[in-house]
Amino acid sequence: MTAAIDLFSVVAIGAGVFFFFAGAVGLLRFPDSLTRLHALSKADNLGLGLVVLGLLSRSGSLQEALKLVVVWALVQISGAAASQMIGRALRLEGTRK
Amino acid sequence: MTLLSILDIGLAAIVLGVAAWTVLARDTFGAVVGYVAYGLLVSIVWVRLYAPDVALTEAAIGSGVTGVLLITAATRLSGNRTEADRGLSIKVPAALLSLLVTATLAAAVLLLPDNAPSLAPAADQGLAATGLGNPVTAVLIAYRSFDTMLEKIVLVLAVVGVWSVAPDRFWGGAPAPLGRPAPQGDLVLLAKALTPIGILVGLHMFWVGADEPGGAFQSGAILAAMWIVVMMARMAGPPRINARWLRLTLVAGPAVFLAVGLAGPRMAGAFFAYPVSVAKPIIIVIEAFMVLTIAATLPMLVAGPPSRKSAP
Numbered sequence: 001m002t003a004a005i006d007l008f009s010v011v012a013i014g015a016g017v018f019f020f021f022a023g024a025v026g027l028l029r030f031p032d033s034l035t036r037l038h039a040l041s042k043a044d045n046l047g048l049g050l051v052v053l054g055l056l057s058r059s060g061s062l063q064e065a066l067k068l069v070v071v072w073a074l075v076q077i078s079g080a081a082a083s084q085m086i087g088r089a090l091r092l093e094g095t096r097k
Numbered sequence: 098m099t100l101l102s103i104l105d106i107g108l109a110a111i112v113l114g115v116a117a118w119t120v121l122a123r124d125t126f127g128a129v130v131g132y133v134a135y136g137l138l139v140s141i142v143w144v145r146l147y148a149p150d151v152a153l154t155e156a157a158i159g160s161g162v163t164g165v166l167l168i169t170a171a172t173r174l175s176g177n178r179t180e181a182d183r184g185l186s187i188k189v190p191a192a193l194l195s196l197l198v199t200a201t202l203a204a205a206v207l208l209l210p211d212n213a214p215s216l217a218p219a220a221d222q223g224l225a226a227t228g229l230g231n232p233v234t235a236v237l238i239a240y241r242s243f244d245t246m247l248e249k250i251v252l253v254l255a256v257v258g259v260w261s262v263a264p265d266r267f268w269g270g271a272p273a274p275l276g277r278p279a280p281q282g283d284l285v286l287l288a289k290a291l292t293p294i295g296i297l298v299g300l301h302m303f304w305v306g307a308d309e310p311g312g313a314f315q316s317g318a319i320l321a322a323m324w325i326v327v328m329m330a331r332m333a334g335p336p337r338i339n340a341r342w343l344r345l346t347l348v349a350g351p352a353v354f355l356a357v358g359l360a361g362p363r364m365a366g367a368f369f370a371y372p373v374s375v376a377k378p379i380i381i382v383i384e385a386f387m388v389l390t391i392a393a394t395l396p397m398l399v400a401g402p403p404s405r406k407s408a409p
Binding site for chain 1: 283285286290291294393
């Protein structure tokens, strides 16, 4: 059972790290701000979600697990709002040019 | 070499890299972004040094609130920028001065004796008398309470300094609203969703600060951030600077602290001494008022001097 839990968390965290890596590559390589934003928000949403999922199975108590979920949810709210704001700022800049 | 020490070396390298990038950045906004990233990385360094209290403060104040302040300043400066080359007569002395400071700091760190003199055991011994569980809070509010009170006065003086650059005709008015005027649904949503949670987290951090990492400064910074978010979403404008509740909130922390300090000789026989039996409740009351002051001071620093006439 513990081996299965270990395997699950390793796979989930590994997948999360992959999404962060892909997001970082996208941030460095994509041609314009909107596509870079797209790459970054994927890393935030899925990468962090998978890392939290992997850590959940290793958390010692319910309180610890809830804290992890709250951290993920807070990053979701602020990340989504920040992405929207950057996107709108880009659009406004585009129409002004 | 263990995996952890490899990660530590990598972290230190990234901190140095981001610091260099921040110093070398050509435009103000880029430098500010670098500075915020630098602050977040330094707070991870503090976690690795087993100093979670400092890490929280660095993340909240060093990176968060200072970042907002600098971004606001950068935006205000961008209108009348003078990117004139300063010339070698300024650059060379500035570089020399920076090098001197860096060399002095490096020498101070490298010349530390192997068994650095430490007051930590003494601080731990006195902990029981304060009724606290967190030695950092004990140092701040009990052992060196006078210094901490003076720091709060410095914060209030900073607000007075910002206000004092206001033109006479705007004195007593409100600072300009933060953020953009256009309706910003996303920011309003963020303010509505985040503020209740942020207030809860801030109060929690103040409450656990007695026994665990946290305390007045971190808590006040989080509450301040919530107020700044609400003001940026234009859900509430900055208050008039002559509002009585604002003035009272700004001075509440140092005033209560000073009153307790002055009562010290009568209560416990010395200036800023607390009677052992009620030390913890007194410390909690002082911290509560300091949270109020910090939560009001930082947003007022961000809002800047008044720029509108006061209401008749």
